[in-house]
Amino acid sequence: MKNMSNRPYDVIIMGAGLAGLCQARHLMLKIPNIRIAMIDPRPENRTEKDLKLGESTVEVATLFFGKDLGLYEYLIENHPPKYGLNFHWPKRNERTKTIDDYFHIWANRQPDLASTQLNRPKFERDLLKMNREMGADFYNGRVVDIDLTPNDQLHTVKVKLPNESIELQGKHLVDAAGRRFLIGKKTNNISFDSKDLYGVNTGSAWVRVQNVDRTIFHSGYDPTGASCSHYYATNHWFGKGHWLWMIPTDIETMELSIGVIHHHDYISSESLNSKEKFYEFLKANHNILYQLVTSAENIDFHYWPRLAHTSKTLYSPDNWYVIGDSACIFDAFYSLGSTMIVSAIDSITEIIRAKLAGEVNAAEKCQAYNQFNLTLINSINLFMHNHSRHLGDASIMSWRIYFENMIWFGILIPIFVGKWHLDLEFIPQFVQTFQTTLRSLVYEIHDQFDQLVDQKKNIGLMDCYRSDQLIWDYHTPKRYTHALENAQYEPKQTSVFTSMKKTFFYLTIWYLKLQWKSGGLSQVCHHRSLGTMAKLLTTSIYIGLGDIIYSLTWNHGSESQSIAEMRQAFQEYQYGDTLQPWIVEGVDTKSLEVEAEKVPLQV
Known part of the structure; x- marks a missing residue:
């Protein structure tokens, strides 16, 4: 060797x-x-x-x-754009041939921060x-x-x-x-032990196809519904114990990836571990996707019987x-x-x-x-805990998606935009917030969702993109700082605490609405509900104190170092109202023009 x-x-x-x-x-x-x-x-x-x-x-x-x-x-x-996430549930499980056979949550506009396929x-x-x-x-x-x-x-x-x-x-x-x-x-x-994975026990089958007829999914004409593409998004399709993705991966070849994540307690590996079985599954449960894959040329098929590990x-x-x-x-x-x-x-x-x-x-x-x-x-x-119980229920899963998007846009994105995940003082605060508030909240909400699924209760469809679901025009991608407008990407240049405190406040409002929809005033006034709302508001106030400390102690201008340097240099700027000479003395420009005319024009 x-x-x-x-x-x-x-x-x-x-x-x-x-x-x-x-x-x-x-x-x-x-x-x-x-x-x-x-x-x-x-x-x-x-x-x-x-x-x-x-x-x-x-x-x-x-x-x-x-x-x-x-x-x-x-x-x-080199890569397809992505306009958010779309979510689809069958109106009737036996009828899934067209997009009109589904209830939807559409991404209805281009997001503030881009994403890509x-x-x-x-x-x-x-x-x-x-x-x-x-x-x-x-x-x-x-x-x-x-x-x-x-x-x-x-x-x-x-x-x-x-x-x-x-x-x-x-x-x-x-x-x-x-x-x-x-x-x-x-x-x-x-x-690989599901006990270490909050019970997650999943497998996955997926295919790649090319030259797909995308009009089977959607014509692309939606003049009153959205200002972005429905096809160039990640489309999620739901059913009992499973969800599917639909992702365009190449524009030129019209390549498409369609796959399923299935939970073994509902769907066995043996029923999905070949392309033929997977296609039959699509034909029976999401016929519109079956039409898409069979309209195209197959590239390959994959199956993983065990997905989750940590x-x-x-x-x-x-x-x-x-x-x-x-x-x-x-x-x-x-x-x-x-x-x-x-x-x-x-x-x-x-x-x-x-x-x-x-x-x-x-x-x-x-x-x-x-x-x-x-x-x-x-x-x-x-x-992903208890995912299998909730995926196929459009009402419950829409509330779950809304809740999880509140955490994503209100806590996680601001952390990474401001590089707070690299700050040695912030990390213990994040860990404590997760361990003392978020974990118990998620468990409680999932338990309540389990009960609502068992009761087959319709508590409405929550649309995570619209601003008419909670008070004061809240929507999950709502931003509370000017980090993006002012390009505040230097570490800790913008306060993560501002977004976190307001997110916990709106989590309180969301939780209150969930209790009202689930059981009315008696559910709202239940001691557990009151305790949870008090805990969420207390967390919001506590984080708000951190926001005050940040604003008083951290030297954070709205401009980055490069902008500050440019503004400083601009103080010396004076407009020069002259052009630099470009005609050289002693050169016969007429002869140059004649020579230029002799060069054939390439069309």
Whole structure:
């Protein structure tokens, strides 16, 4: 075996998929001259059949890809746009042939923060090329063994290349190799037990097709309903014990991904584990999707009998890290996998940067970021709790979607916009809020939803995009600061507490409406309901105190450093009312014009 350890790498990344490639690019952008090795058994020129779960991003991930990785133009030029999330439930389960056979929650406008769909093979091909051009080394081989060492000793990775075997050594080791669980198996760090997953026990089947007839889904004509595309969104379709996604992944080839997440307590693996079975399932339960896939050319079919897993540790003091599917996955609902990935990338980069720089609080950052991200993935996992009971009930699930979107837009997005997830003082507050308020609230609401489903009670359809559902024109994407208008993207430049305090206030109003719809005045006045509302309002007031402290102690102008410097420089500006000369003395411009006329015009 050839030893390549004469010059150890700063970071070795096992896996060159979305997570590993984005991690490598971020490290190189943030840490000049860092030495990075990437290892993956797939060739650089990934085929179109190198497809996998996760072709859709949401606001946090797209903001990171565009802003922090510098990929805005690349995404616009190479990947389909995404106009929010749409949700569909059959009016009658036996009739699902057209879009009119469903109740809907449509994204009715373009969102404030963009999101995008991804053609994963193309994205990974292109990003690998970019990373190599930036200086990363790529080894097209398979990791056969790793030797993890304590503290700051070098890790060793054994790699089988096509024609030889080699050993690499690195100061930091990132497992982005997906479901191979290279570090997870080595350290007994991975768990598939549903008890550690809030009972989530899911499988997934999906197909890719191309040259689809999208008019089967929608004609595209909706002059009074929306100001954005219905097709170029992530469309969610619901039924008992399952939900399906419909994602356009390529504009030129009209490629479409359609897949199902099914809960094993309602739908068995044996009933969905082949393309033929999956198509029959669509034909019987979502006929409009069956028409879509059969109108097109099939690319491939995949089935995973077991989807959900989690990790005990994400970032070790021994300088190893797990990210992406190697760390966790629970459900593709809301496309939150990319959010967990970008949170991890930010955290891992800052830990490695601090350790390579010898900063005294590097170990503290590792511990804090591990705690934050464990809490984040735990909260995302919790939001999939009892999913199977609620998915098919349009009334109950619409209330659940509304509630979860309140948390997403009011708490999580502001955290990531302001980089609060990297702030050592804020992290314990976030963890405490989740553990003392949010977790118990989610459990209580899910229990109440269970009862309402059992009663087959219709409490109305809550539309998360409209501003006529709660008081004072509230809607879930409502913003409370001017962070986006003023491009306040520097860390802590805008107050996360403003959004959080108002979100908890509106959670109180939402909860009050839920109790009223569920059981009237007696339900509102029940001691448990009053206690929960008091707890939510108390949390809002407590966070409001944090907002006051922030406004008094944090030096936060509305402008970023670059804007401040430009405004300072502009004070010296004076308009120069002259043009610079462009005609050179002594040159016969007439002869130049004649010569120019001789050049044939290309049409």
